[in-house]
Amino acid sequence: MRKVAEQHQPKEALAIMKVLEGLGFNCQLLGSRSYVLEKLKGLADVDVAKVKAAFAKYKHPRFRKSFSQNLPYGRSSGLWAAMRP
Numbered sequence: 001m002r003k004v005a006e007q008h009q010p011k012e013a014l015a016i017m018k019v020l021e022g023l024g025f026n027c028q029l030l031g032s033r034s035y036v037l038e039k040l041k042g043l044a045d046v047d048v049a050k051v052k053a054a055f056a057k058y059k060h061p062r063f064r065k066s067f068s069q070n071l072p073y074g075r076s077s078g079l080w081a082a083m084r085p
Contacts, residue, residue, distance in 0.1 A: 012058035019054040023047050 017027050023043065029035045040048065 010060050012060040015058045016054045019050060023050065 017030070020030065021027055023039075025036075025039055040051070043051070
């Protein structure tokens with residue numbers, strides 16, 4: 001078997017992961033929607049603001065799809081509207 005391509009982790013995603021780990025998130029469970037929802041519900045308003053600030057500061061095209069439902073490529077406006085306090 002031959003290695004064809006290797007994709008490195010985006011620096012933006014690593015920076016956001018550090019912020020989430022600092023708030024008590026388990027990075028291995030971030031793919032679980034129910035886990036993330038429960039952790040977000042348990043955070044204080046100040047900590048939720050930190051999460052929003054981290055996503056707003058470290059922009060990555062893949063986040064557009066996550067914050068824009070029913071659109072194949074997402075929209076920047078949906079992402080930034082979700083970031084507003």
